[in-house]
Amino acid sequence: MGRTPCCDKKGLKKGPWAPEEDEILINYIKKNGHGSWRSLPRLAGLLRCGKSCRLRWTNYLRPDIKRGPFTVEEEKLVIQLHSILGNRWAAISAQLPGRTDNEIKNLWNTYLKKRLVWMGIDPETHEPFTSCGPTTKAPASPATRHMAQWESARLEAEARLSRESLLFNPHPHGKSSESDYFLRLWNSEVGESFRKLNGGQKAGSQGSPVSQASSSTKCGSVSAATMEVCLKLSGSSTQTSNQNNDTKCKTSKSCTEDGIAGSDSSSCSELDDAPDTAFQLLLDFPINDDMSFLENFDNYGIATSSAMLTEICPL
């Protein structure tokens, strides 16, 4: 099989794209679609490899890309999704319309990760650092036990929904991300009906994408409850009642207004008083074994969820 020598050809340009190149690429794709990326540069008259063209298009030139700083809501969502999906940036970006995986990856590596560390939370596990070090974990935390519950529920859901799953369009390239699939499934009417079907059961045993993640890559500690809240949020444009919600906060340098501290920001003294536990609550909501609190959120109303999220995570 081996790697194809896509960019090894001599005479192909590398490095930053010139505006003229962008224009050529945009015009070509507008006219013809990208078709085969490999043949695109030749057909469009670009001295680039197909891979480079694809990257440039998907990460920068695509018209539906939302430029500009991430909102607080988006940042929250990234953190939540990362706790579930790990470094699966494509799956995460699928939940943030207009954001690319590269952008989210950069945000995580340059800002969010540091912020979590700063708050005493291990960005890998999304659990608080312990005195024994960041990697020390309790052998069987409540969260872990919940994961097992979710996993069994997921298997049940998979069997139940296997037929309905065909309703979803396969991934363009057939490379359907499993997690993405579950996220979509969970957000769909199918997921809705599944939740209703299991309404009589303990909320904690409902199928959730979180369990899928646990089975695939890493076992995040985020609860299904918070996942649910965030997924609902992601599906709406509901604004939370954060006082400075409009404040765009991308880099640590611009985060002083709403009290979000950055890695190199020493001016966020307000956050010194901010309860880290509140943030932790967001990341690991069901601390006890009983998830019956979920039942309080009939239909998981957006307003309720937003209020709840704001309350537990006043970022």
Place this chain on the structure above:
DNA sequence: AATGCTCCCAACCGCTTCTAA
């Protein structure tokens, strides 16, 4: 003004996954 340092982000690299023959 010059220099060094840090941060950000666009782009690249190489591996994995999927499809079609």
Place this chain on the structure above:
DNA sequence: CTTAGAAGCGGTTGGGAGCAT
């Protein structure tokens, strides 16, 4: 079933901008 080609993905890097000294 096997294999080659193509695309997607995540990790990493390098250069530029901004800030501090």
